Amino acid sequence: MHSRPADDETWTRHAEGSLAAGPAAPGTFAWPPAGATPVDPAEVYRRLADAGVDHGPAFRAVEAVLVRGDEVFAEVRTTLDGGYAVHPALFDAALHAAALSPAAGAGLPFTWAGVAVHASGATALRVRIAPAGTGGVAVTAVDGSGAPVFTVESLTSRPWQGAAPPRLMRVDWKRVEPAAGPATGFVPERIAVRPGPAGARAATLAAVELVRSWLADPRSRTDRLVVVTGGDLAGPAPDPVAAAVWGAVRTAQAEHPDRFVLLDTDDDPGSAALFDAALATGEPQLALRGGEVLVPRLTRLAPGAPARLDAGGTVLVTGGTRGLGALVARHLVAEHGVRDLVLLGRHGGPAPDLDARVRVVPCDVADRDALAALLAGIPDLVAVVHVAGVVDDGVVEGLSVGQVDAVMRPKVD
Known part of the structure; x- marks a missing residue:
């Protein structure tokens, strides 16, 4: 399986594989597994996050985890449906608990051998992840009755690599x-x-x-x-x-x-x-x-050195107390080294927990006198990021003068 950008003649190989006749359905395993110790499922996602993979709430489908020696057992479930033999989100979740396996760890699933699907339509799985003779792990997934759903004879992982720089x-x-x-x-x-x-x-x-x-x-x-x-x-x-x-x-x-x-x-x-x-x-x-x-x-954009802010002064972020403005504030501190922030919000709000001096000021940016007084009180202002805005949308046939005024006031006035 290869791909390439439309404006580039270089092909990238993402995967290669071969098809063969499927094996007979394997045996099952007892549930709950005797002698296994329960583990908080949050530990699975903590280890994955430490490895650089942060799963959002919709993909945190591991409901229970148990460990017995080098074996890891898990229960996973999804409410998603799309006509798959095994839904990709369910299949992915079945591998999350491998982060606790000494033979796999929180790595990128990379080399697969002996993958077979034995049944379709499952929305919940019980999974056993155990060491395989190849240095990876073997995976057995069954449904609630113990009937096999899919098996993997051998799966080896490699460390996650950081994401490629975005192509702006x-x-x-x-x-x-x-x-x-x-x-x-x-x-x-x-x-x-x-x-x-x-x-x-x-x-x-x-x-x-x-x-x-x-x-x-x-x-x-x-x-x-x-x-x-x-x-x-x-x-x-x-x-x-x-x-x-x-x-x-x-x-x-x-x-x-x-x-x-x-x-x-x-x-x-x-x-x-x-x-x-x-x-x-x-x-x-x-x-x-x-x-x-x-x-x-x-x-x-051609690759080049990123623009840097003067971290020695104060940066003002309008609408900086929540939503996009709060994300911008965190980015300024983490990526640009800004240490003095003034965050504006119409109704103020709590100061976010940032490694910087943060002052939250209630101020309507459309109030010119109030904004001018605020700016006069920041002698070392080096940058302003204008994020404040109002959403009052609708289809064009239904837009009113009031909606246009409400949206333009913080952006234009």
């Missing part, structure tokens, strides 16, 4: 050739882009109202609405007001495919001449710049 992506604007054919079935409407919070709110509300009225228009069944902005979205400093409009219309594009097009243009005469040819490309999002047609594309 960004949006780049790429030049495409204008289409030669005519652009038909498009109805363009321009939305004015004016700077400032008032401009952002007005433009976003105009976009939402335009989308809603278009969806109610009989023409929308056959034609496409082109929302035209002039915010230099393909440039190095895109206009935030135009970006807000694009965010609203992109949502409508996701909910109603092929009924909306976004086009950002400059004042170049060559760009105006390409308007129809750009639409004829069929791209849902376009920019006209200097007589060229550009489209957004995801590209991989």
Whole structure:
């Protein structure tokens, strides 16, 4: 079994194996096993976490563990169902208790031999993990009646390796050739882009109202609405007001495919001449710049040294007391060495347990006077991470002015 990225000719082999005639169903084992000592199932997941594998609650399916010498016994259960002979989550859970086996340990299951499935449909298993002559372990899994479900003659593990660095992506604007054919079935409407919070709110509300009225228009069944902005979205400093409009219309594009097009243009005469040819490309999002047609594309970032914050000053995190803001605060301390944090929340909250000096301040970031006073009291401020936000979502046909205002207030005001 091999795979490769679409833009890379190098194939990676993930696994190899062979099929053979299955063995006869093995014998069973007594339950509960005589002379075995119960162990807290949490110990299984503690050892796995120490090895670098942290299972979420949905996958912590080990309900009971017993140990007898070099043998480990476990009961596992899942409520998941998907038409598998043995559900992958149940199969995986059956191996978790191997973390307590001296012959296996909390390693990556790597080399398998003699794997056989004897019955299907089980949602609970009793498992015996015992040393095998090959230096690994043998696994026997039975159902509640003792009938065999699957067996593994030999399984050997190897140490877990750290995850590969993430392949970060960004949006780049790429030049495409204008289409030669005519652009038909498009109805363009321009939305004015004016700077400032008032401009952002007005433009976003105009976009939402335009989308809603278009969806109610009989023409929308056959034609496409082109929302035209002039915010230099393909440039190095895109206009935030135009970006807000694009965010609203992109949502409508996701909910109603092929009924909306976004086009950002400059004042170049060559760009105006390409308007129809750009639409004829069929791209849902376009920019006209200097007589060229550009489209957004995801590209991989080249490897490089990560950006570092000045850990000698104070970092302010808005919305930093819970959710994403709390995760950002932990990341700043653990990965960037930040030792002074000010966390803002509209209603304050308890300070998280971090290896840093943390001050939690109740403050509404949309209250400009209160925020200005707070900033004036942090003389060594080196960075601000703006995470504060309000979720008040819904399908585009049902969005109200109040919902738009509630969401934009902490982000724009």
